[in-house]
Amino acid sequence: MIMSTFHNERRVKTRKPHRCEWCGKPIEVGETATYSCGKFDGYFYDRYAHPGCEKLIYRLGMIECDYEGIDPDGWRQSVRDTYEGLAEEKITPPFDEMLRVVLQEYVWDKQQRII
């Protein structure tokens, strides 16, 4: 069997506005983003994402064997589930707040940089 799957990613400073593949929010011109491209199952793909949003895929173990099996809905669900595991109260905040808490726990260092 020939392995035709590949995946590349790098940090870029955007020259055009984009939308984050995962959280769906805008990535402004000049912002740092993670650009990924590759080939999976015969299909080429590319995407822009906030570095933190992209990192969550790895930090939350969303990658098992089926990398492109992650879609934005699955990503959001995973963030929600993780938040519920962290939260003490049972009140569900807006998604952005859940994402902030999860990023803080899994992706940010003490200086609040995305690592």
Ligand SMILES: [Zn+2]
């Ligand atoms: Zn994002």
